[in-house]
Amino acid sequence: MMSPQEREVLERERAPLVFITGASSGIGRALAEAYAARGWRLALVARRAEVVQAWLAEAGIGASQAQVHAADVRDREAIIAAGTRCLIEQGLPDVVIANAGISVGIDTAEREDLAVLEDLYATNVVGMAATFHPFIRPMRLARRGTLVGLASVAAIRGLPGHGGYCGSKAAVVNYCESLRIELREDRIRVVTLLPGFVDTPLTRDNRYPMPFLIDAAEFARRALPVIDRGRRHAVIPWPMGVLAGLMRLVPRALWDRLIAGRGRKARRGESRR
Numbered sequence: 001m002m003s004p005q006e007r008e009v010l011e012r013e014r015a016p017l018v019f020i021t022g023a024s025s026g027i028g029r030a031l032a033e034a035y036a037a038r039g040w041r042l043a044l045v046a047r048r049a050e051v052v053q054a055w056l057a058e059a060g061i062g063a064s065q066a067q068v069h070a071a072d073v074r075d076r077e078a079i080i081a082a083g084t085r086c087l088i089e090q091g092l093p094d095v096v097i098a099n100a101g102i103s104v105g106i107d108t109a110e111r112e113d114l115a116v117l118e119d120l121y122a123t124n125v126v127g128m129a130a131t132f133h134p135f136i137r138p139m140r141l142a143r144r145g146t147l148v149g150l151a152s153v154a155a156i157r158g159l160p161g162h163g164g165y166c167g168s169k170a171a172v173v174n175y176c177e178s179l180r181i182e183l184r185e186d187r188i189r190v191v192t193l194l195p196g197f198v199d200t201p202l203t204r205d206n207r208y209p210m211p212f213l214i215d216a217a218e219f220a221r222r223a224l225p226v227i228d229r230g231r232r233h234a235v236i237p238w239p240m241g242v243l244a245g246l247m248r249l250v251p252r253a254l255w256d257r258l259i260a261g262r263g264r265k266a267r268r269g270e271s272r273r
Helices: 004-014 026-037 049-059 076-089 113-142 163-186 216-229 238-249 252-259
Strands: 017-021 041-046 066-070 095-098 146-150 189-195 233-236
Touching: 017 026, 017 076, 017 113, 026 041, 026 049, 026 216, 041 049, 041 076, 049 066, 066 076, 076 113, 095 113, 113 146, 113 163, 146 163, 163 189, 189 216, 216 233, 233 238
Parallel strands: 017 041, 017 095, 041 066, 095 146, 146 189, 189 233
Antiparallel strands: none
């Protein structure tokens, strides 16, 4: 007969598993907390692995429930290795969330900002593909799994100073749509989440109004049911979805006039005030 401790370990081993990148802060951390509260096992990836370890220790989440992988999604070999370790040590995740991303303004007239543009795409787009890569063949064999890509409402229309971020997030939306169609026959679901304005370190110093701002915990609370249902595409919160729908309808000439005076996203190293 099993002891209570042995039974608890067995139950945890049978619990569903989620793999999350960018888990040290913001939306990634909030999603990890939400899944942990459900009793899921966690595979958490972050550049600052020590920050994630400190949170897990504070929350009383042990190694039987969570493992931390130090990796930067811009390093393709490192993120693929993290996914491979997850498969070997924890098994095939039920959900993989490519959350890691960066947001910084660019000015195409400035030569150094071309490197920033490259960094945005390497993190937000190629890093997402590298995150998904190690799991696709095992999910095909198992004929199950959910891949979640974090885009942004910034994917909807261009914004001043935001060309790199808007462009990379638009690429995420179309990449995830392509992937969803490719994997449909394999019964692998691909969910694209478009956060509106979420109070995180990426948005806290923005120099323009942020309508329908929510905190990261509220975003996670709303996101989990969307992921559970395998919805193809969702803007969170929903009022921002309504606004995004209206944004799509604005004629280009009118959009240019409406947005021309909006505050620009700060460039890397530039004062945000």
